[in-house]
Amino acid sequence: MTRFIFAFVSITSLFGAVSYGATPSDQSDAEASTIFGGKLPPDYRDWKLISVAHEEGTLNDLRAILGNDVAITAYRQGKLPFPEGTIIARLAWNYTPSEENDKVFGKPQSFVAGAPKEGVQFMVKDSSKYASTGGWGFTEFIDSKPVPQNALNGCFSCHLPAKASDFVFTHYAP
């Protein structure tokens, strides 16, 4: 199966404080992102699994990448570029040692999803609306509220190295 990649992290997550403005924006930077009408997709937690990952360092998380049906079908069929309407979500939780599991294993080795990281991140494909950022709109919700646009302006430049796979880093995990 053709495999793609997607690492969905905002520049703020990656590098901490950064300078914004590298990416065109169709709204004031001070305003909240209006993707999805500024509302957290109500069913995102029901979406199917694309893959899982662990980020060390300051992120120190376990993460799951979920996709809506358009995304999952595209991944499984090896479709590139991703079709209009593709939505990919990144959930993350604190990387937490499990004493309970370790007791069963007889040694420390088990790490599970702890408290959820505050942000849930999305990229959505709309080639005309987001033509200036590879056809992808990027957004993040914290406590179900969209973050300001200026916190998202660096997302696309971070995804540029994945141009060959339509700016998506994550492989599908069969």
Next chain:
Amino acid sequence: MTRFIFAFVSITSLFGAVSYGATPSDQSDAEASTIFGGKLPPDYRDWKLISVAHEEGTLNDLRAILGNDVAITAYRQGKLPFPEGTIIARLAWNYTPSEENDKVFGKPQSFVAGAPKEGVQFMVKDSSKYASTGGWGFTEFIDSKPVPQNALNGCFSCHLPAKASDFVFTHYAP
């Protein structure tokens, strides 16, 4: 939210070679497991995500725990014991450093799901059929074929420490 636990690993995965026979079996140990009629549930990869984990040591994997709709509803409603028909699946992939992601992060820190581990493991709730193992039937498929029953006889004893959460180790990751 009430959170439960589930670490789904066969004794063979946990400790390598072991002695079997600690758990009652209703069929010859030499025969393949007949749970699900000996057929891999065709839609398990579409099930919703319960949680993710990383096991170090000889397992060295990233894993996702998926559940059928009965399982997901029970988790979200905090239902214990899990209702009849609950099915929980454990998928695992090799724990694989991602050079591609590391380039974006500027340092080695990213680990992704590599090649899938050969076994996909399930536990299914049927209180009468599996009364002798806490109401749970355990099975594993390798290359879509059920493993021999004697490879599963240790599963329940491994799950005994999770008795308070109906023998399920995994927490739901919100």
